Amino acid sequence: MSPRRAAALRDGEDRSLREHLIATAERMISEGGTAGLTVRGIAREAGVADGVLYNHFSDKEELLAHAMRAHVRSVERGLSPLPDPGTGEVAENLRAYITYGLALHHGILPAMAGLIGRPEVLARFAEANEPGEDWRDRLVGYLRAERALGRLAPDARVEAAAAMIVGVCHEAVLSLLFHGTAPEPDVDALAAAVLDGVGLRS
The missing domain is CATH 1.10.10.60 (Homeodomain-like)
Structure with missing residues (x-):
């Protein structure tokens, strides 16, 4: 040494x-x-x-x-575990993913706020990510797995559904960052809207 x-x-x-x-x-x-x-x-x-x-x-x-990546992991360790595909009810699981995403975004907002004018750091932050480890990747993976299990429609557009959820999380923190306030997203309504688009048809 x-x-x-x-x-x-x-x-x-x-x-x-x-x-x-x-x-x-x-x-x-x-x-x-x-x-x-x-x-x-x-x-x-x-x-x-x-x-x-x-x-x-x-x-x-x-x-x-790398420090921001470590900070995100630290925030995530304080959140509830995400449900596995095939367990519980899909609607309940989706609400858990949305709640997790909102809490994660709020948790990292103070650190991210100082990087808004530092695109080079944000680009490096994205590069430091391992595929499949981010919350968004896990959300897409969860929805794909539920589709494969037959708990979602076989033609479910899960990437679009995930983008919709991520967009709501981004909107919440960006509104808070730029306007100082943000309406609390309706988790139940968002989960229902997503499942109306990807749920099984009777």
């Missing part, structure tokens, strides 16, 4: 310096958002020299993208 790494990590800490830097930036984002976050501030909080960050990341944007 290098002296620089030894000084930055606590005794017994089982993670790399790169992971330490991501965790430090994620904690700072969680506590104060992304606005005004600097390389110097992250380095100081992590206990390393400013230049050390560039030994592990190509630039500040890459570090922030």
